[in-house]
Amino acid sequence: MQVTKTLDYAVRSLTYMGNQPVERYSMKEISHEQHIPLNYLAKIMRRLVKKGLVRSTVGPGGGYTLRKLPKEINLRDIYEAIEGEIRMVDCMDRETVCLLHKTCPQLPVWDRIQLSMVKILEDTTLEDMLKERKTVIFNQVN
Amino acid sequence: MQVTKTLDYAVRSLTYMGNQPVERYSMKEISHEQHIPLNYLAKIMRRLVKKGLVRSTVGPGGGYTLRKLPKEINLRDIYEAIEGEIRMVDCMDRETVCLLHKTCPQLPVWDRIQLSMVKILEDTTLEDMLKERKTVIFNQVN
DNA sequence: ATAATGTAGACTTCGTGACTCCACAATATG
DNA sequence: CATATTGTGGAGTCACGAAGTCTACATTAT
Numbered sequence: 001m002q003v004t005k006t007l008d009y010a011v012r013s014l015t016y017m018g019n020q021p022v023e024r025y026s027m028k029e030i031s032h033e034q035h036i037p038l039n040y041l042a043k044i045m046r047r048l049v050k051k052g053l054v055r056s057t058v059g060p061g062g063g064y065t066l067r068k069l070p071k072e073i074n075l076r077d078i079y080e081a082i083e084g085e086i087r088m089v090d091c092m093d094r095e096t097v098c099l100l101h102k103t104c105p106q107l108p109v110w111d112r113i114q115l116s117m118v119k120i121l122e123d124t125t126l127e128d129m130l131k132e133r134k135t136v137i138f139n140q141v142n
Numbered sequence: 143m144q145v146t147k148t149l150d151y152a153v154r155s156l157t158y159m160g161n162q163p164v165e166r167y168s169m170k171e172i173s174h175e176q177h178i179p180l181n182y183l184a185k186i187m188r189r190l191v192k193k194g195l196v197r198s199t200v201g202p203g204g205g206y207t208l209r210k211l212p213k214e215i216n217l218r219d220i221y222e223a224i225e226g227e228i229r230m231v232d233c234m235d236r237e238t239v240c241l242l243h244k245t246c247p248q249l250p251v252w253d254r255i256q257l258s259m260v261k262i263l264e265d266t267t268l269e270d271m272l273k274e275r276k277t278v279i280f281n282q283v284n
Numbered sequence: 285a286t287a288a289t290g291t292a293g294a295c296t297t298c299g300t301g302a303c304t305c306c307a308c309a310a311t312a313t314g
Numbered sequence: 315c316a317t318a319t320t321g322t323g324g325a326g327t328c329a330c331g332a333a334g335t336c337t338a339c340a341t342t343a344t
Contacts, residue, residue, distance in 0.1 A: 001143055003231045003252055004301065011248050026320070040303055046322065059311030060319040075251060089145045105157050105271035109217060109262065110145055116258045120251065129247035146332065169290070182334050188291065201342030202288040 007082045009036045010044050011129075014053065014078060018070035018126045024063035044082070051081035070126035079121055086121075088114045149224045151178045152186050153271075156195070156220060160212035160268045166205035186224070193223035212268035221263055228263075230256045 012034045017025050027045060031038040045064060048054045053073060054064045066073065079086060088110045154176045159167050169187060173180040187206060190196045195215060196206045208215065221228060230252045 001145075001225065001228070001230065003143075005303095006301070008231070008248065015247050028320085037303065039305075042321075043303090043323095049321090056321060057311085058309075058319090058321045061312065062310085062320045064321090083143065086143070088143065089150070105274060106150070106153050108274055109266050109271065113259050113262050116262065117255050120255050120258065124251050129251065132247060132250055148332070168288090170288095179334060181336075184290075185293095185334090191290090198290060199342085200288090200290045200340075203343065204289045204341085206290090 004083070006044060007079065009034070009041065010048060010078055010082050011075070012036070013041065013044065014048070014066070014073065014126055015129055017054070017064065017066050018073075018130055024057065024061065024065055026063040029063070047081055048078075051077075053077060053081055066126075070130060071128075073126045074122050075124045075129075076118060076121040086114065086118055088117075146225070148186060149221060151176070151183065152190060152220055152224050153217070154178070155183065155186070156190070156208070156215065156268055157271055159196070159206065159208050160215075160272055166199065166203065166207055168205040171205070189223055190220075193219075195219060195223055208268075212272060213270075215268045216264050217266045217271075218260060218263040228256065228260055230259075 013030050013036065016030060016034055027038060027041055030036065031041045036044075045054065045056070049056050049064075052067060055067050056062070056064050076086070089107065155172050155178065158172060158176055169180060169183055172178065173183045178186075187196065187198070191198050191206075194209060197209050198204070198206050218228070231249065
């Protein structure tokens with residue numbers, strides 16, 4: 001029930017790329033600016049490329065660009081590119097139990113939570129995040 | 143971002159106990175009826191006892207009972223008894239990055255999701271789950 | 285005294301998140 | 315064309331935590 005570092009890295013990279021209208025961002029630059037291990041970032045970017053969120057160019061002067069406008073990329077896209085389909089419970093894994101207890105009192109709740117989560121993710125675009133960007137004060141460091 | 147088996151076990155055990163107004167449910171019974179490994183259930187129950195959700199009695203005829211009415215126990219209580227404080231992002235682990243980027247465009251989103259999740263969990267009591275209990279059809283098994 | 289229960293906690297296993305490494309492919313530029 | 319610069323693909327490593335096991339022990343009803 002936690003946001004993984006990988007997802008965080010992906011979001012950070014994409015918001016970084018959406019920040020200014022530059023043609024290309026090299027892995028090196030993103031890695032350095034966002035403090036993401038270069039080799040790990042490579043893996044993440046590959047997934048974003050494969051899922052069609054960014055375009056890549058190899059060779060000198062190469063790098064990555066967003067394939068769509070920041071307002072056309074929402075967090076759900078990013079989430080699913082990195083983590084796969086959003087699913088809070090995996091009833092398939094518990095088939096035996098689920099079949100025995102045809103009435104599962106929990107499912108509706110997890111479903112409701114999942115739906116509300118998906119909605120928020122879908123409603124939040126890169127652009128929103130860039131605009132919303134406000135100073136966060138860390139007074140609850142502990 | 144998934145419900146753990148442990149949490150599922152806890153919820154199932156508690157709904158089972160809230161089902162009928164019986165004085166005591168032995169671990170053996172719960173384990174058997176809900177198909178939860180006995181030894182593992184033991185660990186889970188200890189946490190629920192420690193957190194004050196159930197009361198235990200040792201010796202023959204012993205077992206567990208809910209400490210409160212089903213309508214007084216909500217899912218947030220259960221969640222936190224098992225998983226600890228609800229927190230989608232651990233900014234403390236990423237202190238360095240957070241300090242460098244005082245403006246974190248993602249935080250507000252995760253926060254919104256977390257808040258809505260907490261609200262739903264809080265609003266859902268054991269009683270709700272027992273009432274809501276409806277037959278679930280598994281047509282999306284895959 | 286004994287059997288039936290829960291308690292405490294060490295130990296094991298396995299999967300996965302978070303990396304690292306290296307060989308390789310594409311391509312801009314001199 | 316040679317070379318340097320960039321991304322690609324995939325194997326390998328490490329640590330941690332979820333899930334589960336085991337064993338010794340404490341409590342208490344009969």
